Amino acid sequence: MLFKLGEDLITDDAQALVELVKNSYDADAQTVRVEIDTEHWFDRETGQELEDGEAGAAGAVRGRLSVRDDGHGMDLDVIRRGWLTVSNSGKRKFKAEGRTTRLGRTPLGDKGLGRLGVQRLGSIVQLETVPVSDVAPTTYKVSIDWSKFLDADSLSTVAIPVETQPYADGDVKPGTEIRVLGLNSLDYWEGKGELDLQKQLASILSPYDNAAGLRVFIKINGVDVDTRREARRLLDAAPTILRFAYANGQLEIESATQIVSLRGQSADQAATYRRLVVPDNGFAFATWLLREKAAKAKSLGAELGDDKYFLRFSRTIDLADAADSRHEVGDPGPFSGEISSFTFDRSEDSALDTMSELRSFAKGMSGIRVFRDGFGIRLDDDWLGLSRQQTTAASYYGLRPLNSAGYVNLSARDNVALEETSSREAFRDTPAWRGFYDLMQQVVKFARETQELVRRNWVTYAREQLTPTALPSTATPLEISDHISDRAAQAAGAKGRAEEAKATLKELDAIVDGLDTSAAGAGEALWVDPELQAAVTRASSEIRAAQTKLSSALVEVDGVLDMIRDLQGAAELLHEKISLADERVSDAWESVALGLSAEILAHEVDHIADRLRGRSHQILDYLRGQEPVDVRSIGYAEHVRASSAELARQVSRLNPSLRFRRExxxxxxxxxxxxxxxxxxxxxxxxxxxxxxxxxxxxxxxxxxxxxxxxxxxxxxxxxxxxxxxxxxxxxxxxxxxxxxxxxxxxxxxxxxxxxxxxxxxxxxxxxxxxxxxxxxxxxxxxxxxxxxxxxxxxxxxxxxxxxxxxxxxxxxxxxxxxxxxxxxxxxx
Structure with missing residues (x-):
């Protein structure tokens, strides 16, 4: 049963490791050093590393994991009652009384399950601890070989040796080291690749903030694993960043956006970005946005930024306004966090371009994680439901699950109402959790609204700057198609004027011929002005050259006008398509309205059916107790009961599809x-x-x-x-x-x-x-x-x-x- 508990309550080896680090935190440790060795073999009795030639010897086991801290250690009584007894945690009472440790920490481990974690890591565990003591320090060494329990009739039949060794003052400092020999999951630590292991560790030990003064150093096969520096760089490099903090019923959200978020993916978009944004770092666009979209910008607390973030936003939300009215919510207690939203475009302006070492790290770190005092609570990868809110359209500007990274910081002291499940894989469904979730949904909503304001209107701004139009940005599709049709009709009217121009060019032929004739006649006259004759000849030649160019231009104009006539036909077809689409959207809204009515009806019918079933049972009990028995009345009551049951069954088919259950x-x-x-x-x-x-x-x-x-x-x-x-x-x-x-x-x-x-x-x-x-x-x-x-x-x-x-x-x-x-x-x- 104990082995089964270890498998079911501790999800994987990373979670088992973090349970040990939590114990160090609760012991007021300031430094924890984790070393994992999957390459060497060790003696199962002494724990000593074996030479290469001894690897196959009897009693040799491969792999060792050690966790060493400088906390207050454990005495024999604590080892016996706490560490060796499942679910017997003195921290639970300590925590319930609101007490804190000497360093002001609220214990994290209160379920007494840490032993199960170390149990699943490997074959043998060796515990060495020195407790804080007013007398001479004493070292306690406990060794457990789990294989000895497999064939035992009961736990008490397996002796656990304890070695006691006193030390003189100053020879040894308090602390605990746990060594696990014969690792069960060697491939977990070495076979998945370094980045995946970093992602696993980052999900359980915060790479963003220290755990209330606890420093954790991890080394795997002699190589230090450090995600903190890259995680901080990732947040700072992101084009969009959100920071939020909740306390005393109010959620404060701030957001900032860099100009690179406007760059786009195509070469044309990049060219527009360099022309309109880069020269003034987005100042002109930001000024236009705050002026043209003043109402929406004000609702998001938009303001001009600085050289790094050209726009900033802020909003304050009360818990009462954030709460979903469909369920009861409670105050989760203070929390804070940060979320970055980034892109993986291959531009020279991207902080995560193909040459950046952050690119692969960012992909591994995607996700919004929740930490309590620096220790991860391993929720679903998409616990905020970003994928459900995301559309497939390129114009979706909200947070995407694979393009977002960040954290939420909780604490054991301030967020007691947020209760974790025994597996540390989720929160219990309590009013405090629902309040926390609703508040985080406001953060997600704020991110979507701010980016929609910036990036959707950037498209409008760029279009107006590059191709000015008489149409306002609020024009409907029908108004746009009408505008195109009108302009095409006006242009088509130039066809007649082009034909008139061609006729004029023919008349010009006759005029030039007359000019040539006059010039020739003047040459035979008695008095000839050579300069005048040369000027007439030159003018005739230039007119003929201009005439040739105009003729060619008019041929091209004919082609353009033919295309305009084609566009006019396309505009009329577009008008028909848009009108048809409007009709279909109206039909779709009828279906939406019908769905809403069905949702309301399902609730009401469910209640009615319940009441009918209850009343029919009461009537049946009454009728069966009467003398003489009224068979027809009993038959009718049975019919009502059966019909109401069938009605409830039919309605139950709708229940899983109702809006409040779709999530x-x-x-x-x-x-x-x-x-x-x-x-x-x-x-x-x-x-x-x-x-x-x-x-x-x-x-x-x-x-x-x-x-x-x-x-x-x-x-x-x-x-x-x-x-x-x-x-x-x-x-x-x-x-x-x-x-x-x-x-x-x-x-x-x-x-x-x-x-x-x-x-x-x-x-x-x-x-x-x-x-x-x-x-x-x-x-x-x-x-x-x-x-x-x-x-x-x-x-x-x-x-x-x-x-x-x-x-x-x-x-x-x-x-x-x-x-x-x-x-x-x-x-x-």
Missing amino acids: TRGLHKVSDLVASAVEFHHPRLESRKITLVADIRQDFMIRINEGKFMQIIDNLVRNSEYWVSREVDSKRSDRGEITITVDSPFVQVQDNGPGVPMSVEDSLFDPFVTTKPAAVGRGLGLFVVSQLLDSEGGTVELADHRNHAGLRDRFDVDLRTLLVDPEPRTAGR
């Missing part, structure tokens, strides 16, 4: 989800002579929001239902068949309907694409499927499989990015 992701076996879908749709489909079956070929586990998965399957099944039922109703098929196949990592939906027309194969997942009658379908079902999958990291495609008519008839849902190993294996096993 929750869980671990699910795909076959269970598909079985639930089959059970739900079977009665309705059976009544329409359609068979719905699940074919489980290779089951798998995924982490997904249940409601979204059900919506995906529902839309695919209902799409098949429509086409299959048409075949049945028209007698072209005796019975419809829909098959949902589970074959890791795919879920496939196939039917015996007519198949997908070739005309829509390439556009089937676009919005408003449908071959159903207008009164039946909006063309949104499959689009919704693709969007829901995209939000979770999955994809859907129309498979190449074709039916007897040669048309495609199967949808493949690819869930490989959502795969979860149901029984994760410990590294090195």
Whole structure:
């Protein structure tokens, strides 16, 4: 049982290591030195390093991990009651009484699970400790060989030797060293690559701030591991940085932006950036932004910055305003943090360009981490849900999970209400946690709003500066298309004037010919002015040259005017497309409104069904106790009870998809989800002579929001239902068949309907694409499927499989990015 606890409660070796460092912190240590050796062999009894020739000797074990601190050490009683007894932590009471250590620290370890951590690290543990004492210092040495417990009937049958050695005053200083021999997970420490190990360590030991006066030095195979310097450089080099601090019910957020955030990716964008921003370090753009977008800028506390950050923002938010009204929130206590947002473009202006050593480090350090007194709480990589908020559009300017790095600092003293789970992998769902989460969502929102203000309006500013237009930036798409059409019509009017110019050029031919004739006649006259005759000849030649150029220019003008006529036609087509899009958006809003109504209705029907079930049970109990028995009344009450139960079952289908539950992701076996879908749709489909079956070929586990998965399957099944039922109703098929196949990592939906027309194969997942009658379908079902999958990291495609008519008839849902190993294996096993 103890070995199982060690595997389940301590996630991995890095977490086990940090539990030992936490013990040093609680012991008021000021320095902790961690050394890991995976290359050498050691004697399991003495712990001495063996020579190369002794590596294969009996009793030799490979690998050693040691944690040495200068804390107050442990006496024999503390070793026995605390360190050797699982879940018997004196720190729990110490912490509950609000006490602190001599250095003013609030203990971090209060669950008594640190021993389980050292247990999972290796085969043998050796503890050597010198407690603080008023008398002569004493060293206690404890050695435990875990293999001796494997065949023991009980723990008490295995003796644990303790060696005591007194020292004279001044010969030894208090502290503790724990050595683990025979490391279980050698590949964890040496096989993943240096950067990945740095990322693991950075997730559990803050690379941003010291843990309240505790310095931790880590050395692996003789090489120092130092993430602190690079982490600080990463934050400082980022184009955008946020700093935030919460205390006494108010969250203060500050943000600053460098001009490099405007550079863009393409060569044209870079050229615009160098022309409009670099010369004055963005001053003109910042001034324009604060003037033209004054209301939005004021709401974000925008102001001119300095040479490094050309714009700064600030906002103060009360906890009451940040709280989500759908749940109870509490004050999490003071916290602070910092988040940087960076890009990986390959420009000379990027701090993370291809030549920078920070580039690979930044990719490994991405994520917003939470630390308590410098020790990591290992939440999900995307615990703030950035990927759910991110769109695939290039114009999304919020925080992206792979392009953000930062931290949140908590403390054991000030954030007692934020309770960690036993595995240190998450926080318990308490009002304080919900308050903390809501406040952090305000930080995310502020980052998105500030960057949207800057970068979206930068596009507008650049367009106005380079290509001035009479249109305001607030012009609607229809107004823009009308403007293009009007200008094209005006330009087309120049066609007539160009023809007039051509006629004038022909008249000029006659005039020049007359001029030449006059010049020739003047040459035969009695009195001739040579200069005048030369001037006339020269003027004639120049006029003919200009005439040739004008003729060529008018030919080009004809070509341009023809293109303008083509553009006018394109503008009119664009106008029609935009009008159609507006109509479709209106249709989409009808669906949105219907969804909101369904959400409200689901809540109300659920409550009504609950009350009906309760009342019908009461009536049934009453009727069954009456004499004589009223069979008809009992039958009616049973009918009400059964109907209300069925009503509740139908509504429960909607519950996972409601807005307040969409944020929750869980671990699910795909076959269970598909079985639930089959059970739900079977009665309705059976009544329409359609068979719905699940074919489980290779089951798998995924982490997904249940409601979204059900919506995906529902839309695919209902799409098949429509086409299959048409075949049945028209007698072209005796019975419809829909098959949902589970074959890791795919879920496939196939039917015996007519198949997908070739005309829509390439556009089937676009919005408003449908071959159903207008009164039946909006063309949104499959689009919704693709969007829901995209939000979770999955994809859907129309498979190449074709039916007897040669048309495609199967949808493949690819869930490989959502795969979860149901029984994760410990590294090195």
